[in-house]
Amino acid sequence: MGREKMIDVDSTWEAFIAILLAVAGGFARILNLKDNVKMKWSLIFSELFISGFAGLMVLLLARASGLSGEWIGVAAGISGWLGTRVLDVIAHAVGKAVGVDVDSTRK
Secondary structure (H helix, E strand, C coil): CCCCCCCCHHHHHHHHHHHHHHHHHHHHHHHHCCCCCCCCHHHHHHHHHHHHHHHHHHHHHHHHHCCCHHHHHHHHHHHHHHCHHHHHHHHHHHHHHHCCCHHHHCC
């Protein structure tokens, strides 16, 4: 068995691009919000952080599924737009795979 590198430059670069695309998707959603929503820096920061995290999770799932780089980019950008909604879908899928009812863990 060969040892895998803990940090692979190509994988790191791919993750950076996926996170950047996801943050761009989140930023596009923020710009699309209605005018009656008051923008605060804390809201903007949290939305962009969630978008980046969603993009990273989708990147990992896309790699495991064997998707091409172009599809990974599209999926990362869309996951940034969807934010917490895509994280809920991932949580339910992973919960089902490991036998945990995600809804029962919420208060």
